[in-house]
Amino acid sequence: MAERTSEVVVIGGGLIGLAIAWRLAADGIQVTVCDPTPGSQTSAVAAGMLAPVTEVEYGEDELLALNLASVAAWPGFAAELEELTGRPAGLNRTGTLSVAYDTDDVAALRRLADYQRRLGLEVEELTGREVRKREPLLAAGVSGGVWVAGDHSVDNRRTVAALLRATELTGVRFERQQVSRVLTAGTTAVGVELADGSTIRSAQLIAATGPWSAQLQGIPEELRPPVRPVKGEILRLRVPEAYRPALHHTVRATARGFSVYLVPRPGGELVVGATTTELGYDTRVLAGGVFSLLRDARMVLPITDELELVETVAGLRPATPDNAPILGASGLDGLLWATGHYRNGVLLTPITAQVIAETVRTGQIPDLAAPFAIDRFSAPKVAR
Numbered sequence: 001m002a003e004r005t006s007e008v009v010v011i012g013g014g015l016i017g018l019a020i021a022w023r024l025a026a027d028g029i030q031v032t033v034c035d036p037t038p039g040s041q042t043s044a045v046a047a048g049m050l051a052p053v054t055e056v057e058y059g060e061d062e063l064l065a066l067n068l069a070s071v072a073a074w075p076g077f078a079a080e081l082e083e084l085t086g087r088p089a090g091l092n093r094t095g096t097l098s099v100a101y102d103t104d105d106v107a108a109l110r111r112l113a114d115y116q117r118r119l120g121l122e123v124e125e126l127t128g129r130e131v132r133k134r135e136p137l138l139a140a141g142v143s144g145g146v147w148v149a150g151d152h153s154v155d156n157r158r159t160v161a162a163l164l165r166a167t168e169l170t171g172v173r174f175e176r177q178q179v180s181r182v183l184t185a186g187t188t189a190v191g192v193e194l195a196d197g198s199t200i201r202s203a204q205l206i207a208a209t210g211p212w213s214a215q216l217q218g219i220p221e222e223l224r225p226p227v228r229p230v231k232g233e234i235l236r237l238r239v240p241e242a243y244r245p246a247l248h249h250t251v252r253a254t255a256r257g258f259s260v261y262l263v264p265r266p267g268g269e270l271v272v273g274a275t276t277t278e279l280g281y282d283t284r285v286l287a288g289g290v291f292s293l294l295r296d297a298r299m300v301l302p303i304t305d306e307l308e309l310v311e312t313v314a315g316l317r318p319a320t321p322d323n324a325p326i327l328g329a330s331g332l333d334g335l336l337w338a339t340g341h342y343r344n345g346v347l348l349t350p351i352t353a354q355v356i357a358e359t360v361r362t363g364q365i366p367d368l369a370a371p372f373a374i375d376r377f378s379a380p381k382v383a384r
């Protein structure tokens with residue numbers, strides 16, 4: 001079988017893999033991306049929220065720092081992409097409104113706002129009336145909210161299209177097939193074998209394999225990353241002209257204890273998400289998932305009933321035990337991880353590409369990304 005070489009091989013052509021490939025190719029490095037259908041999986045399903053503040057979880061302070069760095073990097077990343085490709089990168093800088101329905105929902109939102117302020121984040125608490133002033137079509141039952149000016153959204157399908165063009169323009173090669181295994185020589189990764197049996201030799205592999213990371217063959221069992229798929233169902237609705245814009249900002253809602261988000265796109269699309277289910281690699285859209293998303297969406301935005309249901313789709317989030325990504329060294333020389341982005345893949349695309357490109361250039365992971373090394377999951381060494 002034919003054997004080729006490439007300075008860098010990126011395994012996985014989702015947003016993360018494509019952005020890394022673009023960055024490296026722009027530095028003059030010869031890059032090959034291996035993926036049967038680049039940009040078609042989780043990257044195309046996601047709602048595209050850039051929400052480090054409104055999605056912050058208690059105790060995830062290091063992840064917050066990375067998320068904030070990436071939301072700050074997004075405008076420059078989008079501008080560069082647009083300048084190179086002449087295509088929209090999809091960034092919508094419209095801010096985010098977190099709203100709460102009943103009094104228990106409001107209490108939970110206020111507690112979270114206190115935590116956000118303790119972290120030094122900018123949040124502005126609003127009454128129900130103030131919320132409806134910003135979003136007049138929200139239900140009269142919405143009792144309060146929090147305005148976050150710095151959380152935005154991106155039309156991730158546009159970003160994928162722009163990145164595919166950017167990689168093409170910078171000379172990235174594509175192998176539209178599965179990597180069947182990583183090739184090793186001792187403790188060094190030396191290339192990949194593809195589904196058709198051909199191989200690509202490379203001194204530098206980057207695995208941007210998302211929810212399939214733990215299945216990458218050829219890697220010793222003890223070095224496999226603890227990444228599992230977490231299913232999310234998402235709806236795409238079309239807002240009739242008469243109601244546009246149904247929403248001016250991304251709205252995250254807690255409605256009777258359930259969470260839902262509604263992400264408006266400039267062209268009249270409204271993305272509603274997302275369920276969170278541990279069902280392995282199952283990507284069927286279940287009636288119960290669609291029901292719960294619509295039930296919660298219409299509670300906060302009653303005109304949901306009048307919108308056309310255009311698409312129902314499910315994707316797999318690559319989750320890790322602490323919800324944070326795995327970046328950098330893998331335990332095999334020549335293989336770096338860029339995976340496990342869980343709920344923050346779109347958000348973390350620019351910073352991940354920056355961090356991995358710098359690691360390839362210097363051999364050293366930047367300080368900001370050091371807490372996300374895979375060895376944080378290793379058992380502590382006990383002195384005997």
Ligand code: GLY
Pocket residue numbers: 047049055232273274317342343344
């Ligand atoms: N970040 C949104 C989600 O994971 O559903």
